[in-house]
Amino acid sequence: MGQERGHLRAQRGQPGQRHLGRALAEHRRRRAVTCGHPEPVTPRRDPPPLGVALVGAGRWATVHRAALPRAGARLVGVATGSDASRARVAREWDVFATTDMAALLARPEVEAVVIASPNDLHATQACAALEAGKHVLVEKPIAIDVASAERVERAAEQSDRVLAVGLEMxxxxxxxxxxxxxxxxxxxxxxxxxxxxxxxxxxxxxxxxxxxxxxxxxxxxxxxxxxxxxxxxxxxxxxxxxxxxxxxxxxxxxxxxxxxxxxxxxxxxxxxxxxxxxxxxxxxxxxxxxxxxxxxxxxxxxxxxxxxxxxxxxxxxxxxxxxxxxxxxxxxxxVWRQTAAFVRSVRKGVEPPATAHDGVRSVxxxxxxxxxxxxxxxxxxxxx
Ligand SMILES: NC(=O)c1ccc[n+]([C@@H]2O[C@H](COP(=O)([O-])OP(=O)(O)OC[C@H]3O[C@@H](n4cnc5c(N)ncnc54)[C@H](OP(=O)(O)O)[C@@H]3O)[C@@H](O)[C@H]2O)c1
Structure with a gap:
């Protein structure tokens, strides 16, 4: 998988390319042939919902939470800024909640994070999540200054994870x-x-x-x-x-x-x-x-x-x-269509509607x- 993602990363560097899914399918077909395995002929089953954690539990994180089930994802944890909202989330949303984002990122069921915290935290939290091996959908703005936005873009390029930006128009x-x-x-x-x-x-x-x-x-x-x-x-x-x-x-x-x-x-x-x-x-x-x-x-x-x-x-x-x-x-x-596109990017390697580069250019x-x-x-x- 690491090799497949490396292959995707190489292609992602070329702006405007949208055929990564085809490239991935071709790569898988070739690998199956080289290994002497024919293409699987069993009917395809939907993969289990993607395990997504929310960073933030305010107004917009609540909109993201509602979008998850329809998009093929499920909520597996939440990080908040204060103990008061941590307690509220644990009680009302019945999910693991913490004020320690590192503790959230350490949980294996967290495959991806949606970052909907105050703007000044986005860049650091996005980089931390990528470093922990999580896919990231970061709300706009990707960062509050251009240098930090470029730092996130570089971290995304160097990782084998998807980074999408919430430019959901x-x-x-x-x-x-x-x-x-x-x-x-x-x-x-x-x-x-x-x-x-x-x-x-x-x-x-x-x-x-x-x-x-x-x-x-x-x-x-x-x-x-x-x-x-x-x-x-x-x-x-x-x-x-x-x-x-x-x-x-x-x-x-x-x-x-x-x-x-x-x-x-x-x-x-x-x-x-x-x-x-x-x-x-x-x-x-x-x-x-x-x-x-x-x-x-x-x-x-x-x-x-x-x-x-x-x-x-x-x-x-x-x-x-x-x-x-x-x-x-x-x-x-x-909003669920943005989440669904993000899940598709994670599953199939296609570009999200707004990439890290789009995030940088918008800032x-x-x-x-x-x-x-x-x-x-x-x-x-x-x-x-
Ligand atoms: N794409 C769109 O159309 C759209 C629309 C609205 C907002 N947004 C974006 O979404 C983000 C959130 O906006 P909002 O309106 O939801 O703001 P909000 O209602 O103020 O919510 C912010 C949330 O972040 C939490 N938080 C603060 N510090 C944190 C930390 N260190 N770690 C984790 N969580 C932390 C807060 O928890 P506490 O309350 O406990 O501090 C709160 O739950 C912003 O970046 C905004 O630009 C996008």
């Missing part, structure tokens, strides 16, 4: 559909992208860490990171950006209105805008391609609204029409936004 069926339409050329080459999030202000988090820049990192890492990542996913590598922020008096630290204008290496332009002045949660996506345009909208009372209003329109020379899309999309419906984008806000200048990104 990529598995929302609505946003995935936009990507598929772009990839199949339904719009022609993209020229302009507008991504707008209008939402309510963020919670403070356990112990107020989300309001502490030392623990949260840049406020851009909070939620704009998802939309900057979507812009890169849709348009390819970003060449440069310029950012502006405006707040109502007394709320400057919140950067209530954030506007980012990006240019891709292929010359497309994107506007990513975010406001936290709303009472609900609304996302608007508009892509204009050389031949046609798309508009996708998502409206809910909050991010995890189970019954959002969803719409996808195609506009071209023939007029405009609605494209079929399930309304069951968004945080309440799609770089956020820090470029910070630099532009500080300098008032356009910032150039390193070539992808």
């Amino acid at each position: 990529r598995v929302f069926t609505l946003f995935e559909r936009v990507k598929a339409l772009l990839d199949e050329g339904a719009l022609g080459a993209p020229v302009h992208l507008a991504l707008d999030l209008f939402r309510r202000p963020h919670r403070a988090g356990s112990g107020g860490w989300k309001h502490d820049p030392e623990r949260r990192g840049s406020s851009v890492l909070e939620e704009p990171i998802h939309y900057l990542d979507l812009a890169r996913w849709y348009l390819g590598e970003i060449a440069s950006l310029r950012a502006w922020a405006v707040s109502r008096p007394g709320r400057e630290a919140l950067r209530e209105q954030l506007d980012v204008r990006l240019e891709s290496e292929r010359g497309a332009v994107a506007n990513v805008t975010r406001s936290v002045a709303a009472g609900g949660h609304a996302v608007d996506v508009r892509v204009v391609g050389e031949r046609a345009a798309l508009r996708a909208t998502w409206r809910g009372r909050m991010d995890v609204d189970p019954r959002p209003a969803v719409r996808l329109e195609l506009h071209d020379a023939a007029g405009s029409r609605l494209l079929p899309i399930t309304a069951a999309t968004g945080h309440a419906h799609d 770089e984008l956020c820090h470029a936004v910070e630099r532009s806000l500080a300098s008032g200048e356009r910032v150039t990104l390193r070539q992808g």
Whole structure:
């Protein structure tokens, strides 16, 4: 198995490759032939659920916990920050719980960890888990600074384990559909992208860490990171950006209105805008391609609204029409798809929807936004 994973690692270094599953199947077939064993002909059985431990037991870890059974995984342990939440988890979730992450990582039934702790802990915890031989799904941001993000990327490359990043907009069926339409050329080459999030202000988090820049990192890492990542996913590598922020008096630290204008290496332009002045949660996506345009909208009372209003329109020379899309999309419906993709990566060696490299690039984008806000200048990104 170590040899197989080494083989996968060599391929994973090449960006964009998505045929690792085929390579693994071919490798197994060849090995069976060399060893004189024919391919097994017995019917395939589903493997037992992957043993997953949660690091963190707050709001988002609770969402991850609910996603596990549907994704082919089971909860086998939890690490928390305080003894109070350790006791609550042990009682209410009926699972091994500890405040000592090393003790969690020492347990053999823990095959993988989902890290949903405060942002400043992600890099160290992800590296510790990889070193202990566990697969890792780390929530965004992969780290709060670029150097730490690259440290996690290197640790993942040097290990034979999967590292996935929780940039889960990529598995929302609505946003995935936009990507598929772009990839199949339904719009022609993209020229302009507008991504707008209008939402309510963020919670403070356990112990107020989300309001502490030392623990949260840049406020851009909070939620704009998802939309900057979507812009890169849709348009390819970003060449440069310029950012502006405006707040109502007394709320400057919140950067209530954030506007980012990006240019891709292929010359497309994107506007990513975010406001936290709303009472609900609304996302608007508009892509204009050389031949046609798309508009996708998502409206809910909050991010995890189970019954959002969803719409996808195609506009071209023939007029405009609605494209079929399930309304069951968004945080309440799609997080399990990210977990399922992670389990598939562990089982079959395919790339997760967001790799360590995507994690690094997303943190770089956020820090470029910070630099532009500080300098008032356009910032150039390193070539992808
Ligand atoms: N992808 C998304 O859409 C999305 C959405 C929301 C959040 N997130 C991410 O998820 C992470 C958690 O956010 P949240 O909203 O769930 O925050 P939260 O409600 O404040 O939960 C944080 C959890 O981390 C625990 N913790 C603190 N120190 C720890 C340590 N040393 N070891 C293990 N656990 C520790 C806390 O335990 P105590 O309470 O005992 O201290 C708490 O259970 C953040 O990185 C956030 O960016 C992602």
